[in-house]
Amino acid sequence: MEKYAIITIIITLFFFNRYAVANEAVSITKLYIVYMGEHSYPDSNWVISSNHELLAPVAGSFGQAKEAITYHYHKSFRGFLAKLTTDKAQKLRETESVISVFESKTNQLHTTHSWDFLGVDNVPQNNANVGSKSDVIVGVIDTGVLPESESFNDNGLGPVPKRFKGVCVAGDQFTVNNCNRKIIGARIYSKGYEAVHGPLESFNATFFRSPRDSDGHGTHTASTVSGSVVNNVSLFGMASGTARGGMPNARLAIYKRVAAFDDAISDGVDIISISIGSSPEGFFDDPISIGSFHAFKKGILVSTSAGNSGFATTKCAPWLLTVAASSIDREFNSNVQLGNSKILKVRDNAKFQGSSLNPLKMDKFHRVIFARDASAAGVTAGEASLCFNGTLDHKLIKWKIVVCSGFGIDNPDVVVREGGGVGMILIPLFGLNEYSSQYVIPTTALGTNELQALQNYVTRSKNPTAKISPTKTILKATRAPKMAFFSSIGPNTITPDIIKPDITAPDVRILAAWSPVNIELTAGRSVDYNIISGTSMACPHASGIAAMIKSHHPSWSPSAIKSAIMTTANAMDNAKRAILEDSSDSPASPFNYGSGHVNPIAALDPGLVYDFGSNDLIEFLCSTRAYATQIQMLTGTKITCKSPPVPMYDLNYPSIGVANMNGSVTVVRTLDSPAGVKVKATVKPKQLKFKEAGENMKFGVTFVADKTSHGSLVFGSLTWSSGNKYKVRIPIGLNLASAIQVRGK
Numbered sequence: 178m179e180k181y182a183i184i185t186i187i188i189t190l191f192f193f194n195r196y197a198v199a200n201e202a203v204s205i206t207k208l209y210i211v212y213m214g215e216h217s218y219p220d221s222n223w224v225i226s227s228n229h230e231l232l233a234p235v236a237g238s239f240g241q242a243k244e245a246i247t248y249h250y251h252k253s254f255r256g257f258l259a260k261l262t263t264d265k266a267q268k269l270r271e272t273e274s275v276i277s278v279f280e281s282k283t284n285q286l287h288t289t290h291s292w293d294f295l296g297v298d299n300v301p302q303n304n305a306n307v308g309s310k311s312d313v314i315v316g317v318i319d320t321g322v323l324p325e326s327e328s329f330n331d332n333g334l335g336p337v338p339k340r341f342k343g344v345c346v347a348g349d350q351f352t353v354n355n356c357n358r359k360i361i362g363a364r365i366y367s368k369g370y371e372a373v374h375g376p377l378e379s380f381n382a383t384f385f386r387s388p389r390d391s392d393g394h395g396t397h398t399a400s401t402v403s404g405s406v407v408n409n410v411s412l413f414g415m416a417s418g419t420a421r422g423g424m425p426n427a428r429l430a431i432y433k434r435v436a437a438f439d440d441a442i443s444d445g446v447d448i449i450s451i452s453i454g455s456s457p458e459g460f461f462d463d464p465i466s467i468g469s470f471h472a473f474k475k476g477i478l479v480s481t482s483a484g485n486s487g488f489a490t491t492k493c494a495p496w497l498l499t500v501a502a503s504s505i506d507r508e509f510n511s512n513v514q515l516g517n518s519k520i521l522k523v524r525d526n527a528k529f530q531g532s533s534l535n536p537l538k539m540d541k542f543h544r545v546i547f548a549r550d551a552s553a554a555g556v557t558a559g560e561a562s563l564c565f566n567g568t569l570d571h572k573l574i575k576w577k578i579v580v581c582s583g584f585g586i587d588n589p590d591v592v593v594r595e596g597g598g599v600g601m602i603l604i605p606l607f608g609l610n611e612y613s614s615q616y617v618i619p620t621t622a623l624g625t626n627e628l629q630a631l632q633n634y635v636t637r638s639k640n641p642t643a644k645i646s647p648t649k650t651i652l653k654a655t656r657a658p659k660m661a662f663f664s665s666i667g668p669n670t671i672t673p674d675i676i677k678p679d680i681t682a683p684d685v686r687i688l689a690a691w692s693p694v695n696i697e698l699t700a701g702r703s704v705d706y707n708i709i710s711g712t713s714m715a716c717p718h719a720s721g722i723a724a725m726i727k728s729h730h731p732s733w734s735p736s737a738i739k740s741a742i743m744t745t746a747n748a749m750d751n752a753k754r755a756i757l758e759d760s761s762d763s764p765a766s767p768f769n770y771g772s773g774h775v776n777p778i779a780a781l782d783p784g785l786v787y788d789f790g791s792n793d794l795i796e797f798l799c800s801t802r803a804y805a806t807q808i809q810m811l812t813g814t815k816i817t818c819k820s821p822p823v824p825m826y827d828l829n830y831p832s833i834g835v836a837n838m839n840g841s842v843t844v845v846r847t848l849d850s851p852a853g854v855k856v857k858a859t860v861k862p863k864q865l866k867f868k869e870a871g872e873n874m875k876f877g878v879t880f881v882a883d884k885t886s887h888g889s890l891v892f893g894s895l896t897w898s899s900g901n902k903y904k905v906r907i908p909i910g911l912n913l914a915s916a917i918q919v920r921g922k
C-alpha cells in the first residue's frame with residue numbers, strides 16, 4: 178500500500194499535472210484534430226464549407242458533419258477539431274487531402290531577481306523605451322491573464338501598433354475595457370477542452386468563460402515575458418524587489434489555450450510564447466509543431482518550454498526555440514532552531530535539501546514528535562510516517578511540530594493542523610523535493626545531514642523542542658545556474674541530429690504576477706504575486722529576450738533571433754565552471770542545456786548568425802523520411818525531395834549534432850553577417866572575412882573518429898571570434914557509432 182502510494186506521488190510530481198486528469202474510460206468517440214496544411218481558399222467560409230464537405234461522407238451526412246466539428250482552423254492553415262469514432266478517424270486518415278488525424282490531448286502546463294541574474298539591470302523605472310527600439314507584440318498562449326494586475330499597467334506606452342489585427346474578446350468578468358495598451362488582445366478557446374472533458378462547470382473549480390485567468394500560470398508567464406515595472410512586490414516578504422518582464426514595453430496578446438496559433442499568426446504577433454506541453458509525436462501530428470511551423474514561415478519565432486518530465490523533451494522541431502530550466506543564485510533559507518540552541522540550516526538550493534516558502538512566524542519553541550511515533554490506533558508506524566489523513570493520533574500531536582516523510586504534496590500540513598499540530602518538518606523522500614512549496618502551518622523540509630542531527634537530538638533529549646523560522650531570501654548565495662531535476666532533456670527523439678533543448682533559462686522559484694483566485698498552490702492564501710517553478714517559467718524568459726532582439730532588429734528572421742540567443746549563451750556558471758545538474762552536482766551537457774544559459778545583453782549583438790529559412794526546413798524534412806506529399810501539404814508548395822536528401826545534420830542550425838557517426842563525417846554551416854553589423858571574423862586555422870553586411874560564408878567542419886572506439890557520446894563546441902568583441906559559439910554533440918576521438922579539421 179505504501180509502495181503504491183509512493184509511485185502515484187512520483188508521477189504527480191514529475192509531470193506537474195495541474196489539470197484534472199482526463200477520464201480515460203473506454204469510449205470510442207474522441208476529439209480529433211484533422212489537419213490539412215496550408216490552403217489557398219479565398220476566405221474562411223470556403224474553408225469551413227469544404228471542411229463540412231470533406232467530413233460529410235465519413236460522418237454520414239452534411240448535418241452530422243456540422244455537428245461533429247467543434248472548431249475550424251481557417252486562417253494560417255486548414256483543419257478542424259471534430260468528435261469522431263476511431264473508425265471514422267481512420268477513414269479520414271485515408272482521405273487524400275488530409276495530412277494527419279490525431280487525438281486532441283489535454284496539454285500540460287509546464288509550470289524577480291531572474292532578470293537581474295541575467296544581467297538585464299539598470300532599468301529605468303518606467304515602461305517607456307526600456308531596452309527597446311520598436312514595438313514588439315508577444316503572443317502568450319496559456320491559461321489567460323489577470324488584467325487588473327499592476328504588472329499589466331500601460332503607463333508610458335504609446336498607441337496599440339496599427340499592424341495588430343487581433344481582438345479583445347469579452348466574457349465572464351472580462352470586458353473590452355480590460356484590454357489596454359499593454360494587453361492589446363485577448364481571446365479564449367474552450368470548445369476543444371470541453372469536448373474532451375465535459376463542460377468547465379463540471380469541474381468544481383473556479384474558472385472564467387473569458388480570457389480571465391483563474392489559474393495564475395498564464396498571468397505568471399505573461400508578466401515574466403513583458404510585465405511592466407512594479408516596485409516593492411514580494412510573496413509575504415520573500416523574493417522582494419521590483420517585478421518586471423524581460424521587455425517591459427512589449428505588448429501582449431493573450432490566447433487562452435492552444436487552439437490559438439491560427440489566430441495569433443494572423444493577428445500579427447512577432448513572438449509566440451507557449452509554456453504548454455504535448456506528447457512526443459511526429460512533426461505532422463502535434464498542434465504545437467504544426468502551428469509553430471506556420472508561425473516560422475510568417476517570420477514569427479515560437480519559444481516553448483522543454484517540459485517538466487525530466488525525460489526526453491517533446492519539443493523536437495528545429496523551428497522551435499526549446500527552453501530548458503535552471504536555477505538562479507537566490508536561496509530561500511527556512512531554518513529550524515533546536516531547543517539545545519543548535520540551528521539546522523535549510524538552504525533551499527542545495528542537493529538533497531528540503532525547501533519551503535514559509536511566511537509564518539512561530540513565536541515560541543514547541544515539542545517535536547516524529548509522525549511514526551504518533552500513529553493512530555491500528556495504524557503502523559510506517560504508514561503514520563507519511564502523515565496521510567487518519568493515520569495520526571491527535572492527542573499525541575497537539576501543540577507539537579510533527580516530522581513527516583513524503584513529498585509534501587498530499588496536504589500533510591493540513592492533516593497535521595487538523596490534528597492540532599502547530600508546525601511540520603518534512604523529510605523529502607529520495608532526496609527529491611518539489612521546489613517552492615507553501616504550507617498552511619510553519620513548515621520546512623530537511624536535507625539528509627540536518628535530518629541526522631534532528632534525529633540525534635530528539636532521541637537524546639527528554640523534551641525535544643524546536644522553532645521554525647520564517648523563510649529568508651538570500652541573494653548571490655550559491656553557484657548558479659544549475660539544471661533543474663525536472664527539466665526535460667535530449668537527445669531529440671524525432672530528429673536526433675538536432676540537439677535539443679536549445680537553451681536554458683531561469684525557472685526555479687520565480688516571482689511574477691499571479692491570479693489571486695487560485696489558492697491551491699499558495700496554502701489557501703490569496704496573493705497577487707507568487708513564486709513558482711517549472712520549464713514554464715524558463716520559456717517566457719527566452720520569449721522576453723527574443724522580444725528584445727526583435728525590437729532592436731525588426732528585420733531579423735526567427736532563425737537569426739534564435740541563433741543570436743544560442744550562440745551567445747554560456748556553458749559556464751557564475752563560478753566560471755561547468756554548469757551542474759542540481760540533482761547530482763555532476764556536470765551537465767548540451768543534452769541538458771543545449772547551447773547554455775541565455776545571455777540577453779550579448780544576444781542583442783551576436784556578431785554573426787546562423788540563418789535558415791522555410792526552404793531549408795523543407796530540405797530538412799525531406800531528410801526525415803517524411804512523405805513528400807505530407808511536406809507539400811504542410812508547406813503549401815510543390816516539393817521535390819533531392820535524392821539522396823541533404824543530410825539532416827547539414828541544416829544550418831546554430832549547433833551541430835550527429836546522431837549516428839560512423840568513422841568520419843563532414844558537416845556544413847553558413848555564417849551570416851546580418852544587416853547593420855560589420856564584422857571581420859578570425860578563425861583558426863582559417864579566417865572568414867566578411868566584407869559587407871548581408872554577406873554569408875560557408876565553412877566545413879570535419880570530424881574524424883578513432884577506429885578503435887566503441888559507441889560513445891562526445892560533446893564539444895566551436896567558436897568563431899572577432900578580437901574580443903564577438904564570440905559566436907555553437908555546441909557540438911556527436912554520437913559515435915564506431916569511434917571515440919574527435920578532432921576538428
Ligand SMILES: *[C@@H]1O[C@H](CO)[C@@H](O)[C@H](O)[C@H]1NC(C)=O
Nearest residue numbers: 197198375378379380381382
Ligand atoms: C463536483 O461536486 C459534486 C458535488 O459535490 C460531485 O458530485 C462531483 O463528483 C464533483 N465533480 C468533480 C469532477 O469532482
Ligand SMILES: *[C@@H]1O[C@H](CO)[C@@H](O)[C@H](O)[C@H]1NC(C)=O
Nearest residue numbers: 408409410411413414417418
Ligand atoms: C513595500 O511594501 C511593504 C508591504 O506591502 C511596506 O510595508 C513597505 O513600506 C513598502 N516599501 C516601500 C519602499 O514602498
Ligand SMILES: *[C@@H]1O[C@H](CO)[C@@H](O)[C@H](O)[C@H]1NC(C)=O
Nearest residue numbers: 566567587588589591592595
Ligand atoms: C481528513 O478526513 C476528515 C474526515 O473524513 C475530513 O473531514 C478532512 O477534511 C480530511 N482532511 C484532509 C486534509 O483531507
Ligand SMILES: *[C@@H]1O[C@H](CO)[C@@H](O)[C@H](O)[C@H]1NC(C)=O
Nearest residue numbers: 837838839840888913914915
Ligand atoms: C560502420 O561502417 C562500416 C564500414 O562502412 C560498417 O561495416 C559498419 O557496420 C558500420 N557500423 C555501424 C555501427 O553502423
